[in-house]
Amino acid sequence: MNTISAMVPTTDPNDFRDGDAWLAGGTVLFSYGSHSLSRLLDITAAGWEPVTITEAGIEFAATCTIAQLYALAQDPALPTAWSAADLFRPACDSFVASFKIWNLSTMGGNIATSLPAGPIISLCSALDARLLILSPGGKQRHEPVAEFIQGEAKNSLAPGELIRSILVPAHALAAKTAFRRLSLNNLGRTGVMLIGRVDPDGLFTLTVSGSTPRPHQFRFPVGDYPSPAKLVNCLEERLSPDDYHDDIHGRQPWRRAMTLRLGVEILNELFSASGPGIER
Numbered sequence: 001m002n003t004i005s006a007m008v009p010t011t012d013p014n015d016f017r018d019g020d021a022w023l024a025g026g027t028v029l030f031s032y033g034s035h036s037l038s039r040l041l042d043i044t045a046a047g048w049e050p051v052t053i054t055e056a057g058i059e060f061a062a063t064c065t066i067a068q069l070y071a072l073a074q075d076p077a078l079p080t081a082w083s084a085a086d087l088f089r090p091a092c093d094s095f096v097a098s099f100k101i102w103n104l105s106t107m108g109g110n111i112a113t114s115l116p117a118g119p120i121i122s123l124c125s126a127l128d129a130r131l132l133i134l135s136p137g138g139k140q141r142h143e144p145v146a147e148f149i150q151g152e153a154k155n156s157l158a159p160g161e162l163i164r165s166i167l168v169p170a171h172a173l174a175a176k177t178a179f180r181r182l183s184l185n186n187l188g189r190t191g192v193m194l195i196g197r198v199d200p201d202g203l204f205t206l207t208v209s210g211s212t213p214r215p216h217q218f219r220f221p222v223g224d225y226p227s228p229a230k231l232v233n234c235l236e237e238r239l240s241p242d243d244y245h246d247d248i249h250g251r252q253p254w255r256r257a258m259t260l261r262l263g264v265e266i267l268n269e270l271f272s273a274s275g276p277g278i279e280r
C-alpha cells in the first residue's frame with residue numbers, strides 16, 4: 001500500500017482522522033489495496049484477550065483470529081452444555097482461505113468487511129451476538145451483529161468507530177443447532193449459509209445468510225413451530241426475489257431455491273417427526 005505514510009499503534013477512536021483505516025489482520029486491506037488511505041491505525045498490538053469465558057457467555061476480542069476461534073471449539077474450558085460451539089469449526093471451514101489467512105484474519109475484520117459470504121457474520125448473527133463498538137468522544141454502543149450488517153460491504157460503523165468485542169450470550173451457546181452451507185463448487189465461496197437454533201426455552205431461530213447481502217432472522221416460539229410448508233411461506237413472504245444476492249458465486253434464483261431447501265432440512269434435523277407442528 002504505497003499511499004501509507006504512517007502506521008499508528010492505537011485503539012483510541014479519538015486518534016482517527018480522514019484517510020485512516022483500522023488495521024487488524026490486514027488480509028482485506030493488503031489484498032484489496034487502496035489509492036486513498038494515508039495511515040493505518042494498528043489494533044493488533046492492543047493486547048486484548050482473544051477469548052473471555054464467563055457465565056454470561058463468551059466475549060471475543062475483535063482481534064481474535066479465525067485460528068483462535070477454531071482452537072476454542074475443543075478447549076476444555078468451554079462448558080460442555082454449550083453445544084452450539086459445534087458451529088465454530090464449520091464456520092471457520094467456510095472461509096475460502098488457507099491456514100495462512102486463518103492465522104491473521106480476525107473476527108472483527110470479517111464483520112467490519114461485511115461481505116455476504118462472511119462466515120463470522122453468519123455464526124455471530126445466528127448466535128444473537130452483540131458488538132461492543134467504541135466511538136470517538138469516549139462513547140460506546142452495543143448493536144446486534146444481525147442489525148449491524150446493512151448490505152453488501154455496508155454496516156452501521158460511523159467514521160472512527162472501532163469494533164472492540166463480540167459478545168455471545170450463554171443461552172444461545174446452550175442451544176441445539178443445525179448448520180447448512182452451499183457453494184457452487186468445491187472450495188468455492190459461500191453462496192448460502194443457514195443456521196438453526198433451538199434455545200433451552202424452546203425458541204427456534206433460523207438465520208439466513210450468505211444467500212442474502214445481510215442476515216435475516218426468523219423466530220418461532222414454543223407452540224408456534226412451523227411446518228415445512230409454513231416455513232417456506234414465511235421465507236417467501238419476508239424475502240422477495242430481489243432480497244437475494246446475485247453474483248458469480250450464485251445467481252438469485254439458485255440462492256433463493258437453496259435457501260428454501262436448506263431451511264426445510266434444518267427444520268427436519270432439529271425437530272423429530274413427532275415434534276410439535278411438524279408435518280411430513
Ligand SMILES: Cc1cc2nc3c(=O)[nH]c(=O)nc-3n(C[C@H](O)[C@H](O)[C@H](O)COP(=O)(O)OP(=O)(O)OC[C@H]3O[C@@H](n4cnc5c(N)ncnc54)[C@H](O)[C@@H]3O)c2cc1C
Pocket residue numbers: 021022023024025026027028029030031043062063094095096097098101104105106107108109110111112113115117118119157161162163164189190
Ligand atoms: C485468500 C483469501 C480468502 C478469503 N476468503 C474469505 C471468505 O471466504 N469470506 C470472507 O468474508 N472473507 C474472506 N476473505 C477476506 C478476509 O480474509 C476476511 O474477511 C477477514 O476476516 C478480514 O479480517 P482482517 O482482520 O484481515 O481485516 P483487515 O484487512 O485488517 O480489515 C478489513 C476492514 O475492516 C476494518 N476493520 C478491521 N478490524 C476492525 C475493527 N475491529 N473495527 C472496525 N473496523 C475494522 C479495516 O479498517 C478494513 O476496512 C478472504 C481473504 C483472502 C486473502
